[in-house]
Amino acid sequence: MIERADQLVLNYVSQAADAAHGVLRADQRLDFVKRLRARIEVERHGSQNAREVSKVLARFGDPAALVQEEARRLAEAAGEEAPAVPALAAQRSGSTLRFPAIVDDRDAPTGVRRIAEERFGGRPSRGLPFAGLRRAAMFSANPMATGGRDARTVVKEHPRDTAALVILVVAALLVPFDLVPVAIFEVPVVVWAVGAALVLFSDSWNTGDKLAGAVAPLLGYSLGGALIGGLRVGPQAGFEAFVTQFFDVSGTMFMIGTGIGVVWLAYRLLDLN
Known part of the structure; x- marks a missing residue:
């Protein structure tokens, strides 16, 4: 995800450079872009997290507004009137045109x-x-x-994160099938572990989101299974009856927990910027 964070900075600086065409002279534009990039690097404190870098860039605001401010500063220094940034020019945000x-x-x-x-x-x-x-x-x-x-854009920008979500969904879908265990582990648990590892090592989500998405299936299996199993047998039933009901519903609760975790991670990924 290092490339993703650096690409965000490059796109932002490129937007500023594009907005400066026809407003600043070539030497002024080069100096402005150089100082802007240096300031961004200072503010990001070496972070390679795409979410954090997006927040840093959001604090800088509209690149066209920065160009207008720079033009105003140069004009005041020279005792002239600042040229206006073309208001009808479409400003680029990633690959999407955004109009004023x-x-x-x-x-x-x-x-x-x-x-x-x-x-x-x-x-x-x-x-x-x-x-x-x-x-x-x-x-x-x-x-x-x-x-x-x-x-579609999010999938292209985050292929590894998307793969992690797909693997978690596959783990839930395998629960109803009576597959041969891998060593002592059930196949859905092995598949879940792979997806959870990809989620935990991702740079796209913060720590809380990663833990919530990865642990939700286990919470559904254990806590959800215990709760629903206990409600089904009632307070008078014995431990053996509780265990039977637990294993009857825990797989379904694992699937529900996985669904909740995947929906949350997908929402946070789509809401990244």
């Missing part, structure tokens, strides 16, 4: 503007949980509506 808001949109009533933003792909609704996940799952959607975070 139309002036009339800013004059619309707040309620109308909020509804339009939520319905047509702008700011996600705070009242609708997982709105970003639903938008990103639109494989054939207009990239303008998904913010460039459609599922």
